[in-house]
Amino acid sequence: MDTRPEKPGQRAAFEHYMKKGGTWMGFHFAAFALPQSAYTDDWPWYNNDFLGSGNYVSNTWRPTAAVLRVAEKKHPVTKGLPPTFRSAPNEWYRWQYDLRNNPDIDILVAIDSSSFPLGTGPKPQEIWHSGYYPVVWSNKKYRMVYVNMGHNDIDYENKTNKELSFTFSSPVQNKLLINALLWLGKKNSTDKKQPAKERH
Template identity: 50%
Template structure:
């Protein structure tokens, strides 16, 4: 009986010590990401935004960065890299002069950027020459594939941290793909990281909106800035029910680019 009482007392002391022990603080996020979205146009883009705002927080917790999503684009007006080290454009781009000027200041001050799909779309690049012609280098939208499909992508620039874990070729997630009126290969500031592999042709399911040949960049960076652009972010949809039939984050290999790209943009070591 006495032995049992001693054991009980020891157990009580141990539990008390654990209860009074200081709680180890979680490591502060290595960097902060601010993701801008619209979320009101095209069910395929809306679907991408919804899944992005579920996938990125989970990924952030696994890789020690903070993630905040907002549809208040006016936050760009006075945004500083000290507040958020990386900015994402999920399904739109700044529309007002104050937003555009704020984003340009942010990038010139050392901020970082990752843009998806429609964030580069314009039919009139003269409305924001710096962004469309110099920063992204794309100029105007030229054509697209339809319907949304996977593509075989060819990795082109091995030394870049965002693609070091990618194989020479890989299958992308499903997307609609954009082409531009400017040849990015002729821009000395642009480094193309991946393009459509010719084995993908014909790319598209509509014969009138398919690519049969040519050169189509999909992932790239501008050497003058800490930035990446990814020409995916459009899910395949049942437009009668607005139900998604694919996931932009359905390719584990493609996800490596997103994760390693973000870690590079935020100043962390890639996996």
């Protein structure tokens, strides 16, 4: 999912689904919320409790690859990944809340400091020179994974809107996404395992 539900009925159904053990994997814009925009901060449960990130604050521009560092090596989503890897080009987001202060959040992957400066501008605030930026995380209260990746580089200058990069061009990043899907597709770890002779 790369956007959020907007209609009241959709939101209520999604919240009920997640609270009853549903699974979710969201990409990039799915976490976007900005006051006084078309996607305003009018769903506190989703952005503050479920995602934990609060509002979108800023981004890097234009979409560019980054060196990412695995922050939680023992999580199934990061299984088999190297300590650092190069992502596909992406527009990276910065958030209202520091996810490191939320005990419910497992930060799985973050931007490595070797990526700085990150972004090309032209606005100075679109080029990051330091800071801590999580890009993949999970919430222990829900079966979910959020992945900030998903915004390809596009030929805006010549107005062709031709894709200049592809989200699935990084084999290691692809492994992370497959790991996440496999993990979300499994039963909860608290479920009792069937005896071997009863498994199908």
